[in-house]
Amino acid sequence: MERYASDTERDDTPLLQRAEEERVQRAPACGSSRYGLAVLSSFGFFVVYSLRVNLSVAMVDMLNNTQSDTNHSSSVCPAHANPPRPKHNHTAASVYNWDSETQGWILGSFFYGYILTQILGGYLAGRWGPKWLMGLGILGTVFFTLLTPVAADLGAKYLIAVRVLEGIGEGVTFPAMYTMWASWAPPLERSRLLTISYIGAQLGTVISLPLSGQICFYLDWTYVFYIFGAIGLVWFVLWTFLAFDSPNTHPRISEQERLYITNSLKNELSTSAGYIPWRAILTSGPLWAIVVAHFSYNWTFYTLLTLLPTYMKEVLGFSIQQNGMLSALPYIGCVVLAVLSGQLADHLRETCLVRTVTVRKVFSIVGMLGPAVFLVAVGYTGCDYTLAVTFLTLSSALGGVSASGFNINHLDIAPSYAGILLGITNTFATIPGMVGPVIARTLTQQNTIEEWQTVFYIAAGINLFGATVYTLFGRGDVQPWAVHTSYNHGD
Numbered sequence: 001m002e003r004y005a006s007d008t009e010r011d012d013t014p015l016l017q018r019a020e021e022e023r024v025q026r027a028p029a030c031g032s033s034r035y036g037l038a039v040l041s042s043f044g045f046f047v048v049y050s051l052r053v054n055l056s057v058a059m060v061d062m063l064n065n066t067q068s069d070t071n072h073s074s075s076v077c078p079a080h081a082n083p084p085r086p087k088h089n090h091t092a093a094s095v096y097n098w099d100s101e102t103q104g105w106i107l108g109s110f111f112y113g114y115i116l117t118q119i120l121g122g123y124l125a126g127r128w129g130p131k132w133l134m135g136l137g138i139l140g141t142v143f144f145t146l147l148t149p150v151a152a153d154l155g156a157k158y159l160i161a162v163r164v165l166e167g168i169g170e171g172v173t174f175p176a177m178y179t180m181w182a183s184w185a186p187p188l189e190r191s192r193l194l195t196i197s198y199i200g201a202q203l204g205t206v207i208s209l210p211l212s213g214q215i216c217f218y219l220d221w222t223y224v225f226y227i228f229g230a231i232g233l234v235w236f237v238l239w240t241f242l243a244f245d246s247p248n249t250h251p252r253i254s255e256q257e258r259l260y261i262t263n264s265l266k267n268e269l270s271t272s273a274g275y276i277p278w279r280a281i282l283t284s285g286p287l288w289a290i291v292v293a294h295f296s297y298n299w300t301f302y303t304l305l306t307l308l309p310t311y312m313k314e315v316l317g318f319s320i321q322q323n324g325m326l327s328a329l330p331y332i333g334c335v336v337l338a339v340l341s342g343q344l345a346d347h348l349r350e351t352c353l354v355r356t357v358t359v360r361k362v363f364s365i366v367g368m369l370g371p372a373v374f375l376v377a378v379g380y381t382g383c384d385y386t387l388a389v390t391f392l393t394l395s396s397a398l399g400g401v402s403a404s405g406f407n408i409n410h411l412d413i414a415p416s417y418a419g420i421l422l423g424i425t426n427t428f429a430t431i432p433g434m435v436g437p438v439i440a441r442t443l444t445q446q447n448t449i450e451e452w453q454t455v456f457y458i459a460a461g462i463n464l465f466g467a468t469v470y471t472l473f474g475r476g477d478v479q480p481w482a483v484h485t486s487y488n489h490g491d
Contacts, residue, residue, distance in 0.1 A: 026186075032257050033247065033252070034186075034247075035196070037243065039196065040242055041197045042196055042203070044134065044173070044177075045177075045197065045198055045199075045201040045204060046200040046203050047138055047142075047204065048201065049201040049203075049204030049205050049208065050208035050231065050232075052166075052204075053306075054212045054224045056306050056307070056308070056327075059106070059309070077316050077383035078317055094153055100445055101442065105156075105438060107307070107441075108306070108438050110166055110433070111167055113166065113167025113171065114167035114433065115430040115431070117137075117168050118174075118423040118426045119427055121137070121173070122175035123423070125179035130180040131244060133172050134176035134180070135240060137173050138173060138232060138235065139232070140166075142232035143229075144165045144166045145166060145228065145229045146225060177197065182415045184247065186264040189346060190408060190411055191346040194342070194408045194411070206331040208228060211227075212224045281417065281421065284479060286409075287414075287425070290413075290474070291424065291428050292469040293467065293469065294426065296465055296467070298429040299432035299462045299463070300371055300395075301432075302432045302437070303437070304330065307437055308327045308392070315448075315449060316383070329392070333397025334399055336397065336400070337400035345404035356476030356477065357474060360406060360409050361470065361471050364402050364467060364470050366405075367398060367403070370395070370398030371395040371398050371399040374398070375463075379449065379452055379456045405470075406474065410422050413477065413479050413482065414482035417482060439455075439458075
């Protein structure tokens, strides 16, 4: 292995050379296979997050109304007017007497399965190919989603078991897609392609939260799982016929696009198929910087994802119909800023020649400190509903900026092993989803604003810590252990 250039050398002059070369060779984006994959995978992540978050809204309607009213009576904020609900079908849906602790375990149980298949998913995607791993992972999640009403009737333990199995299926999806993008995403289009792809997760949240509220209002909570399960089946059929592991296996890709993608990646991907430098990976400082940032960001993200509908009802006093709509607002802002940040990040790197490491760190700082500030501010809005929803929206929206920060840094430092790296970081980043809701519900037994302030302060402090660590130790260049041929890397 030849000596590697310094970080500065790799991030400046060669970047200009690469940008000029790719401008000449670049295949059009409109109608291209790579952007088609971005849209299709975005639909896939829409399904993934729809199946993940719909329980958060359905849970509000699954609880015994008498118990729920008792809990709400201690709320500081007066309840909003609740429009009369249609009477049909509501008697068919069961309700349950689950206490706050049980609710926390149910909401967090998904992540106990999710954490198990992160690293395994990255490994299997590299070994057997990412297409079928992702497809079958989501199909398994769809199957268990359809079983959710039956499991809930059997008891909380059965529902927890089903949610764990859903998590096992979804756990392979992000590592598999990262592995696929390692073969599909030209370096100077990474931010754009990946933000289009992963924006589906935010869209799933944006659409499923209000839609779940409407379904609960007009039908009953069981239909939440049946309808989104059916949507997942439609995606699986499309994925089966339209997705392919790499440009070289795609039967309909143009030769111009195939050559553009493969030539842009020829100096980044490892030539040693099947070889995984585990020791170098596990001792990599830049990787652990991503781990800390990913863990910290997800603490805030998962706390809001699983408990925002509860906060809207028990503290702010919104009805089930209003709840879904207002719970979705923060993620609408996240979608918009994630897309815009992806465009800006690639523009800064390609046109303005800003170093990759600088772009990743700046976007991570904005995407982590911004949410922390506004999340703390939410706790001091009292019963000012407009201000509370505004601050929650700003908090989540600014979090979307991190999509072009640490979130795709795996592909910068080791594109050949991006799926495995994502599996490692997402394993640690799943822990907040497991313990965050349980801790939050334990701290908010009475659902007072003061109790929720503590929850928000904890999340903000963890975010601040993660942003600091990533700023100090994050890197933007391919690491020496990630390739096995000499090259000039301009990213």
